[in-house]
Amino acid sequence: MLLLSGCAGSAAQAAGTVGGETPSDVVDTGWSEGVSNTETDAETSRDAVASEPRPDPETDVLGWENGYWYDDPLDVNATDGIDDEEMAVLLARTMARVEHIRGHEFTREVRVRVMTREEYAAEGFYPLQDVGRTSRQLDQFYEAAFFVGEDENATEVALNHSRGFPDAYYLFFSDEIVVVADEENLSRFDETLLAHELGHALQDEYVPPTVLFENFGILIRNYWDHYLVVRTLVEGDPSLMESFYAERCAEAWDCVTVAQTESNRTVVHGGMLAMDLYPYSDGTNFTAAVYERGLQGREGWDAVDLMYELAPSHAEQVTHPDQYPFQYTAYPLVLHAPSDGWLRHPYPFHLGEPYVFAMFWYQSWEHDAGIVNASAFFVADGGAYDRYNYTSVPSTGWDGDTLVTYHRGEEDAYVWATKWDTERDAVEFHDAYLKLLGHHGAVEVGPNTYVVPSGPYADAFCVELEGREVLVVNAPEVTDIPNVRPGTPATEA
Secondary structure, three states: EEEEEOOEEHEEEOOEOOOOOOOOOOOOHHHHHHOOOOOOOOOOOOOOOOOOOOOOOOOOOOOEEEEEEOOOOOOOOOOOOOOOHHHHHHHHHHHOOOOOOOOHOOOOOOOOEEEHHHHHHHOOOOOOOOOOOOOHHHHHHHHHOOOOOOOOOOOHHHHHHHHHHOOEEEEEEOOOOEEEEEEOEEEEEEOOHHHHHHHHHHHHHHHHHHHHHHHHHHHHHHHHHHHHHHHHHHHHHHHHHHHHHHHHHHOOOOOOOOOOOOOOOOOOOOHHHHHHHHHHHHHHHHHHHHHHOHHHHHHHHHHHHHOOOOOOOOOHHHHOOOOOOOOOOOOOOOOOOOOOOOOEOOOOOOOHHHHHOOOHHHHHHHOOOOOOOHHHHHOOOOOOOOOOOOOOOOOOOEEEEEEEEEEEEEEEEEEEEHHHEHHHHHHHHHHHHHHHHOOOEEEEOOOEEEOOOOOOOOOOEEEEEEEEEEEEEEOOOOHHHHOOOOOOOOOOO
16 A cells, blocks of 8 residues: 655645665665756854754753754755765754654654656656545546546546646655655755654654555545545645644744746646645644643643544535534435346445535636636635535535446446435535536536537536435436446436
8 A cells, every 4th residue: 555645835834655674774865976067055143053062961852853953053055955974964963853743753764865757757656546446436536526527538638737736745764754756856855844844753753654654545435525534644744844834944943945847747637636735734833723722631732642542523624614624414325226238336435525626616717617606716714724625515514425337338327316404505516516517518418417529528417306305317328328327217308
């Protein structure tokens, strides 16, 4: 099983995971190949930094690592990037600072290496691996979410997007940070990026492996909703610590920042990027809420430590921290058996509220569907550590969903059952979904039945609203609808 999380520039600094031991006395940066002549801004001058290094303690203590206290000054000239010797020094002090903020002691050495984006792409560490589903099922998911239509291979789009996303990641059980950069930026990154990845190294030491791996095992059953919950656990803690770290850099600490040349990285898919950024935005904001208000009598980082054992039940609780830990949602059941040669794929999907939001937002932002105010995404509404707004009228009020995919030869179909907190919430989702179909040229051919005649989402749809539930049935033709989902009326187009 591969666990991977990545970081995307200033928007998010992140990590990833796999196994293998690392020699404890090695700091291997591979920096020398990436030196560039680009101008650099290495900021120095904070009154709270010690003017002279303090003596080493007799034993390893919080706030001291490998000969450096968290407030020691460093003789690091970053004008042409960071070389191997400077990297070793910066790594030691950054580890001490992460300890000082987070309150956990590093007991193992951590090494750093770099790779180009081309090397990263060749290694193939992408988050779509090992989730128990075929690429065909993932294609159907992305089609149902209106991310990628039938005219493209959605899995390839997702993989191409993932290849360009991370700026760094941490390999769990390997004690290794990997920095991913363009060739000209291999020796250039901010101290806060290193701090974020060291936050993952602390998780590697202090979070029981069963917590993360049992949660990732649930991906096979509860993808994507629970995946975002796990990403919140993995990324929210280091991202909040990184925010505290950056605040100290601005107010009290001497920190190293290195100007990079402009990256040639491009965004492959805006909707996928929005979901990549979710753990760093709402995940950080959720973790901050736990830190600030406490959890079961614990406060601050002690409360965050407990968060791993009391994970949110759904990503809805991450988007709306006031619902944590009390509100629980049961996914709707889709138990019917298809007929006329249609076969059900194993393992349903559960999109969760963030993906419902992203469906409407992406179509509004990228394709001018006008369903939600797409610009509102960039106006954070959740607190000081929130970065983006993942709420909208048609996605708020989510109370569970299940997406089941089907196949018959080369044909595909799906059933998406959703339920909502109130009948009004259900109506808002129902109406927004019909507007989405209309944007793609849907024609009503009968009660609750629509046909998109052409384009990447050309199919037949049945959209039924009943109380707090909305059921969507998708099939190649109208006559296939009752075979995919028995009990659904068919209407001849």
